[in-house]
Amino acid sequence: MDTLALLGGPQVIEAPFERYNSMGEEEVAAASAVVQSGVLSKFIGGWRPDFYGGPKVNEFERQCEAYFNVRHAITVNSWTSGLIAAVGAIGIEPGDEVIVSPWTMCASATAILQWNAIPVFADIEAETFCLDPASVEANISPYTKAIMAVDIFGQSANMEAIMDIARRHNLKVICDTAQAPGAYYKGAFAGTLADIGGYSLNYHKHIHTGEGGILVTNDDTLAERMRLIRNHAEGVVGAKGTNDLANMIGFNFRLGEIECAIGIEQLKKLSRFVESRQAAAERLTAGLSGLKGLRTPVVREDATHVYYGYPMVLDVEALGVSRARIIEALRAEGLEGVAAGYVNVHLLPMYQKKIAFGNSGFPWTSDICKRDVSYDKGICPVAEQLHDESFLGFEMCLHRLTDQEVDKVVAVFQKVWANLDTLR
Numbered sequence: 001m002d003t004l005a006l007l008g009g010p011q012v013i014e015a016p017f018e019r020y021n022s023m024g025e026e027e028v029a030a031a032s033a034v035v036q037s038g039v040l041s042k043f044i045g046g047w048r049p050d051f052y053g054g055p056k057v058n059e060f061e062r063q064c065e066a067y068f069n070v071r072h073a074i075t076v077n078s079w080t081s082g083l084i085a086a087v088g089a090i091g092i093e094p095g096d097e098v099i100v101s102p103w104t105m106c107a108s109a110t111a112i113l114q115w116n117a118i119p120v121f122a123d124i125e126a127e128t129f130c131l132d133p134a135s136v137e138a139n140i141s142p143y144t145k146a147i148m149a150v151d152i153f154g155q156s157a158n159m160e161a162i163m164d165i166a167r168r169h170n171l172k173v174i175c176d177t178a179q180a181p182g183a184y185y186k187g188a189f190a191g192t193l194a195d196i197g198g199y200s201l202n203y204h205k206h207i208h209t210g211e212g213g214i215l216v217t218n219d220d221t222l223a224e225r226m227r228l229i230r231n232h233a234e235g236v237v238g239a240k241g242t243n244d245l246a247n248m249i250g251f252n253f254r255l256g257e258i259e260c261a262i263g264i265e266q267l268k269k270l271s272r273f274v275e276s277r278q279a280a281a282e283r284l285t286a287g288l289s290g291l292k293g294l295r296t297p298v299v300r301e302d303a304t305h306v307y308y309g310y311p312m313v314l315d316v317e318a319l320g321v322s323r324a325r326i327i328e329a330l331r332a333e334g335l336e337g338v339a340a341g342y343v344n345v346h347l348l349p350m351y352q353k354k355i356a357f358g359n360s361g362f363p364w365t366s367d368i369c370k371r372d373v374s375y376d377k378g379i380c381p382v383a384e385q386l387h388d389e390s391f392l393g394f395e396m397c398l399h400r401l402t403d404q405e406v407d408k409v410v411a412v413f414q415k416v417w418a419n420l421d422t423l424r
């Protein structure tokens, strides 16, 4: 048995893996054709045909509509922008509460705060890391306006239960599917079951355009409101004859022609990229499933996982070794992309100190905030325990992950597990 690299033995992975790269010749050609055309964006912030953007923006959006089987796809310059447009579009009022997962990238919750609405964090399911419907229900107050579900790591939240809660309480649902493009949930694409959903196109995701995002909805009114928020709503509504002026405060969230030309090529490859992540994850699971005290990903019934991340949980007590020590040993073998815990958004300084807009605690200290919402440690025990003690993540879109590379990842885990005694 080889000595652990941590204790001076040879490393399993001697050379770094090649990075995951979704770009090919097609993207190069598509981007350069746009540059040659001289039209890098055609958007106009006024009520004219170009209010909806240029040819590549429109082509990409129509292709996203066909692909994801939705009435409307709306491109934006980041998914963070998309989330802000979505929260504004549902007619949020200052002080309204939106129930959101703490186990997500911080932007899911910040998008709520940007409209002076109040994020309320519900706990997550221990197996899928998505919002727990029971905790959502327990966090509903007279001021709740919407639910922000997050399809974290690559699989859908329990949308059947969440949509049912929303219908019973007359709430809107926004779904942050940044990490799960192409995942299926009960026969539909994740992100398309909510009132508004969508995907990130940033550099780290399955497919990307450098920066960018796609909003999807089947609601004509919400779609038009998001197009207005994307493109200087306040300067457009007069000429357009828009009557509902609530949140018609515009931004410039427009995505350019080059990005959309690249996006058109990326979308054609999405299912292939997803299948390659799934194959790598299945190979990894086959290799790791015999290791005691390590739980491999749990996939929801009637759903698929696209493995943006590969979430594992350690049984630290059974192992008798701390997570920190195990990760140290994994990394010493040359393994990149492993992480202890994920995020507990409610524990970020902004929420702990309730300092966001200015320095006086707005919006929490103002009368638009109708009750004292707690962000104390303890409000999301499942998410907190996983983050603090037992969750172990592996980034699946960091490296290309050929079969040989996946086998090396497995070999790293097997070696560390065979040497647990020396770590104790």
Ligand SMILES: *Cc1c(COP(=O)(O)O)cnc(C)c1O
Residues within 6 Å of the ligand: 078, 079, 080, 081, 104, 105, 107, 108, 150, 152, 176, 178, 179, 200, 201, 202, 211, 212, 213
């Ligand atoms: C990436 C990501 C975002 C933000 O997307 P950007 O395109 O970078 O703005 C939001 N939520 C989740 C869960 C993400 O993974």
